[in-house]
Amino acid sequence: MSGDMDDILLVFFQECEEQLQELERGLSALSDGESGKETINAVFRAVHSVKGGAASFGLENLVRFAHVFESSLDGLRSGRVAPTPEIVKTFLKAMDVLSDLVAEAQGGATVDTARIDESRAELQAIIGEGSGTAGQKEEETVPADFTPVPVDFEPVMADFDFGDFGFEEETPAEAASLVVTFSPHTAMYDRGDDARNLLIGLADVAVAHGGASTVTCETAALPALDALETEKSYLSWRVVLPAAVPEESVHTVFDWVSDVCDVTITRDGGPGPSGGEQPAEEQAAPAEPEQPAPVAEAPAPAPVAASPAPAPSTVAEKIMAEMPPAPTPAATAPIAAGNAAATRRPVEQATIRVDLHRVDDLMDLVGELVIAQAALESIGQREDDAQQEMIKRIASMKALTRDIQDAVMAVRAQPVRSVFQRMQRVVREACSMTSKDVVLTLEGEDTEVDRTLVEKLSDPLTHMLRNAVDHGIESAEARIAAGKSPTGQILLSAGHRSGRILITIKDDGGGINRERVLATAVKRGIIAPDAVLTDDEINNLIFAPGFSTAATVSDLSGRGVGMDVVKQAILGLGGRVTISSVEGQGTTFCLSLPLTLAVLDGMLIVAAGSTMVVPVSSVVETMMVNHKDIYMLPDGANVVSIRGACMPLIPLASELGLGGGGTASLSEEDVILVVENESGARAALIVEDIRDQAQVVIKSIEKNYRQMAGVSAATILGDGSVSLILDVPALVANALGRIDTRPSDVRTGLAA
Amino acid sequence: MTDEAGADAKLVKMIVFAVGDQEYCIPILSVREIRGFEKTTALPFAPHYVCGAINLRGIILTVIDLAVYLNVEPQPDNPRRVVIIVESRNGTVCGLLVDRVIDMADVNLADIQAVAEEDSSLSGLVMIADRMIGVLRLEVVVGQLVGGMTS
Missing domain, CATH: 2.40.50.180 (CheA-289, Domain 4)
Incomplete structure (x- = not known):
């Protein structure tokens, strides 16, 4: 079982990786001023999927943060918040925290709580809530209140104390409060979800709208202890939320379990629970999950029911129509992810996505190869002098083989986008560490190179970009003094040039200070004091092992290992690094790499x-x-x-x-x-x-x-x-x- | 070659070969295959004892002329010269050009008499049927191939 779990977890992390990439892409598009609905939805979906998956695995930290993130994004989605550059920046920062949390869950380094809290506060500030202590306090008290829930309700526990089940908070619901009743199917627990996560989600929603939730657990369906089947779901919950809570945000909480959980959402006319009948009639469902779930007709007007899949299609359509369009895709994505997690085997990094037409091309070529081979064979069987014919056939076969080789190469080719996009974060982090403002522009992300090469590019590029931010770009004051815009520019571009891929990293910083480089190299004993070097040779000194001109060793660079390592890595890939630098105008690094290593x-x-x-x-x-x-x-x-x-x-x-x-x-x-x-x-x-x-x-x-x-x-x-x-x-x-x-x-x- | 060979853990099966007049042995488990000597491709800046590179079913590996390595007169005309393809413990594969392969022998590790130096290519001597046989230390012989860059 634990092995299975590990496998599924692995798939989850792979998906997180994909979702985070999706998120990054979306946010980059947003920061470029493209605020289309699709983009925002994509971003929302990505965070949501991560949250959904994390909840299934009980990754508490991740869920909490993703949830706050999601709420803020919801503000963006509903149009309450405009994607200004500051807000997008906050989101980008939150994304970094999120990906670190994923890494943490994967066994990576623990994320600094202060960083999480800071980012969370920023996110909450966006949607105008939780300003200061109030929000923070709620955030912390709610989980404390809920912690006992899963322990007490765990169906496998034998020593149930039924008296304790009613779990109520003191805050009474206000007028027209939103009543949510839900009863999970057994299937939901089978899938690894937990009612507790839903309750936490609802509580968070309540807090987000400035109120508190009232939770009542319905235990009426519980059989006597001796008849209790430990694997079955018997309990259901009734949650009264403040009036301010919109229904759609409740849907959001449930949309990744909606197929295994009966949910009704009603606007209650008055305070207090509407009696035991309604939850009681829902009790039938969890015991027999196969049955179509009852779409409860609550006493309140305009009931909106998010019912599970087996509901009659007309009802389902009605729900679709009533729901805002956005949550629909959001709902399907995590469910699909969940299914995939259950069925797909983890395949490490050994898979690639390939356009179908490339495989088709390959197939056609192989077909032709078979024909060519048959032709050769028939020539071999002929008695007469067929040498001329033979040579012709072999020539055509040679052309075919080459085409097939190209086709196979095309299958292995991957755009450099995935690596390039990761660099955005590198630059962002380097900026915040050095308090510089730098914009990284990407060009030619679609340039395709062999897959093995794509992966190996990541480390050298990270080093080089950090260096560009740390040493290349000057401080804002120095930039203004030099008559430049305070925001630094770094261009990372890729392109093909005569059978090789050319990657350039160009900054508009101060350029290489050759006198200082030379002086440092002499000081460190890299070159003799009387050596006469050309400008180019001096530039190349920065690749020498142990070289660093940084006055202080910062977190980012300055230890003098970076560029040396970069050079070795690029050489190892069969590539070259060249530098050109104009003092006062910036430095350009050119990496020239073979398209393939094969x-x-x-x-x-x-x-x-x-x-x-x-x-x-x-x-x-x-x-x-x-x-x-x-x-x-x-x-x-x-x-x-x-x-x-x-x-x-x-x-x-x-x-x-x-x-x-x-x-x-x-x-x-x-x-x-x-x-x-x-x-x-x-x-x-x-x-x-x-x-x-x-x-x-x-x-x-x-x-x-x-x-x-x-x-x-x-x-x-x-x-x-x-x-x-x-x-x-x-x-x-x-x-x-x-x-x-x-x-x-x-x-x-x-x-x- | 008898049943007790497997039973006694201290017995190691060795392959015995001759370079010049002297016989040497290496553990048979490090041998991948034995093949005839064929033309090698010369390598630039190679140590003098490296004959060159050969293609072993798609893997390129270097061949060491053990005679040169061990300072024995090479026998270029000897038709029984063969290349023993060995894989050292750290995964390096290379070929050893020897003058002839003699046989296999079970050597009791306790019988090996160590020679002085730790990092010499000879780890010891052993007596098999009144013949003095050197036990080669493959890691040293092969390790020198990969170690460091030529300049």
Whole structure:
């Protein structure tokens, strides 16, 4: 049982994750000024679902907070509150608390109660209630009053003391007070819900409207103790709420249990309970949950009944019509979630959502592949000379295979949105810690990259954005002094560029103070005091391990581990980081990453007798060696002049330490490959031959072997042999480091 | 190879192979398979005892020439040279190029006579049928492959 529970809990947390994302999306839309009904409903629904699920698992803290949150959002939904930027900000803050509470329930760090209380007070202030102590006090007394309820009413308890069941608060109901009677079905308890949560919900509603609720428990249906079936639901409750409480907010309390609970809501004409008859006639229902629930005709006018599913359809329609439209979707979402929790198996993170058409495309391609294979087979069986035909078929098969590969890649592709949206929170938190005002703008969230990459982007981006807020953006005073708007701007954008994904983080802060960076680097012993560095090299110093210019180590950054880790993480993904910074205008970080970690378009070349792969994306052109264009530098290295542009010449074989003696072995047959790194720096590789162009599958060798300079990975060729994939940017950087012929603006990746 | 081998926990089945004139053994449970020596792909900046990389059904792994590693004259023309694919305790897979595989033997751990150094590639010596056999410490041999970056 506990195992099942854990499984279900896992599903719940997965759903929370989704709901929180939904919430984030909705709130971002709101803060962008889009206050459509759908958006608000979506936000409301998300919080509501979290609350509903949390209640089923008795996650008290979460339920309480979600409920307050929900109430405030209800104000937004009903139009009582306008989504001003301040209010949206409060909601965003509340969302962070909510997601922390979810994390806490998941076994994470305990959330600071002061933070919860603060956010709760803010939320309550929005809907103009609970200002100050009164609301806070109610909030605290109500649960205390209700705590005994589940214990006493727990149907499995044998030592029932019937006399204690009447549980009444002293406050009498006022005129036209709202009377809610409800009797849970056995099924509700089976599902893990608890009447206690409903009572708490009702009490909260009452408190929210400035009154208190009167709860009476109806025990008439309880059989004698010896006839008591411990698993059955016998009890029902009658709750009198203050007149100010709107019916819809009562519906909200019940809408996620409405299928397993009989509820009637009536406007009572006078104070006090309307006698024992009405609850008594409801007692029939809980004992026989299969029966259609009675839609109680209460003495009051205009009864509105939220009856469970088995009610006659006409009644149901009537209810739908009477209910405001908004709660309907709200009601369906948590129920669906509940069902899903019961039936779906937890699948960890191993699932992805894929557009159907992508799977269809894949299917079509596989069909064609089967046909192509049949055609090949028939050629093989023919007696005559079919070689020409064979070659043609193989060529078409090759094209097909490539298409299939693309299709599979498309299935694995995921938009970077999920990671990008998480960054909003990172920036928000960083802002509140540093008391800065920064707006994060997202661009190109729909850019798709391989799933594995999406997940691995999160940590480096978090670091970089924190740094941007903490170090990049200046304080408001400094900004005003510099003639900028006090609100800082950070742009996080993603896009495709020539087979790679390019992520830029651009802030409009003070830029990198190169003098200070240089001074710090010298102080920390990262570089020699007399070193002469270009601007770009100085910028790159911030990636050096142990580097930090922050005068004080803040909570956010300044310990000098961040950027070093970022660089390592990006390199680990086969990517590069480049910085450009204009003092006084801001800093831009560019992350260039491969679209996938699996496949690469490569040019097969020969060096030192073995076949190697150069990524096609980094090859600019190929040409034969012309000895006239090669000049030797005093230190023994060579540069080659190609149409007037000089670039370092890299004899690949000797560069990789695989024999060959520099230019001495340069023969007429050798080929020059002009290669380029991300920032446009070029170098010429001398190789013995160019064999072919092919797609190769990237295989890591680092698992079983150490990292090799100049080699990024390996692959397996068609003949089964191993071939190395060259790390062109590393080779270029290495060569440029030795031969200082390039203008400084194209030099990259040297310092770190 | 007898029933008591399983019964006595101190007996470890070892695979015995020769490198040059000297015989060595490693626990058979660390051996994945034995295959013929084929052409390897040279790796840049590799230690001199690494022959290169081979493709083992989609996994790329490096082959160590044990003769070079142990400072014995290699026998490039020996047709009985084979590669023993081993997996060390920390999960690293690699191949060991040996001159020939001799047989298997049950070695009582208590019979192994330790050699002095803790981190040497040889953990001890054992006598099997009057032959002195070295017990290789795989973790050391293999660990050097993954350890650290080349510069």
